[in-house]
Amino acid sequence: MVKIILLVLLSEAITVIGQILFKKSASNVGIYNLKIGGDRIRFLSKILTLPSLWLGALAMVIGLVVWLLAIAQGDLSLVFPIGSLQYILVLFLAHKFLGEKVDRMKLVGTLLVMAGIVLMSVS
């Protein structure tokens, strides 16, 4: 049980780091007007050259493998509620590393989403 909880937490942490790296890549790619077809291609070809994007993709793959290990052994009604902790982790890390603003609305909304996921998975 403790092993499964740790696996889920590890998977969440790695996945969230992957998301942070994705967001960092998207922020560093420059300014494009995605309404224009040519700009869309330039946007995609530029972002695919960023190391942070590939590091993020690697993190996502590792996170997925750890997640599969967890759900292969654990009860989903345990794995999903613990997994919902990633939402609060994202809020915290996005504030710390991406400088995103966290106001009361965002915090309350995120906690409600987490509560909803817990209710959906225990019943």
Place this chain on the structure above:
Amino acid sequence: MKRNHLTLKIFCLIVLNDLIDTLAQVLMKKGLVQTGIDSVNLGNIVQFAVKNASSPFLWLGIFVFALNFFVWIVILYKVDLSIAMPVGSFCYIFVPLCAMLFLHESISLIRWIGIICIILGIHFVAQSKKPAEAELQANG
């Protein structure tokens, strides 16, 4: 100034991302089931991998996943990660609602409460202070 709050268009993109993600999962699951192998162990893991690799469903699933990655990157380009993630939890309510509508499964009271919590949560996150408003308040 670059906008980084949720608009209807981005909300729709996030929902689309969830839908494509679900489709990819279903395709890959179909591929996995078609191998006809119930349990994977060290003895048959190679056979399992080979059977999977020759399944068109698996490759279609991976292709759809890759496609979805580009949708997600465009979402992140437009909106804060701390907004995109909670709003992305939309798939948690999409699947049971579809199961109710199309498969006539019933939804328990607790799950209804969960669905309402998620919808309210997404609503609150979407209402979180827009940058322009925050600036106005700081100046005023």
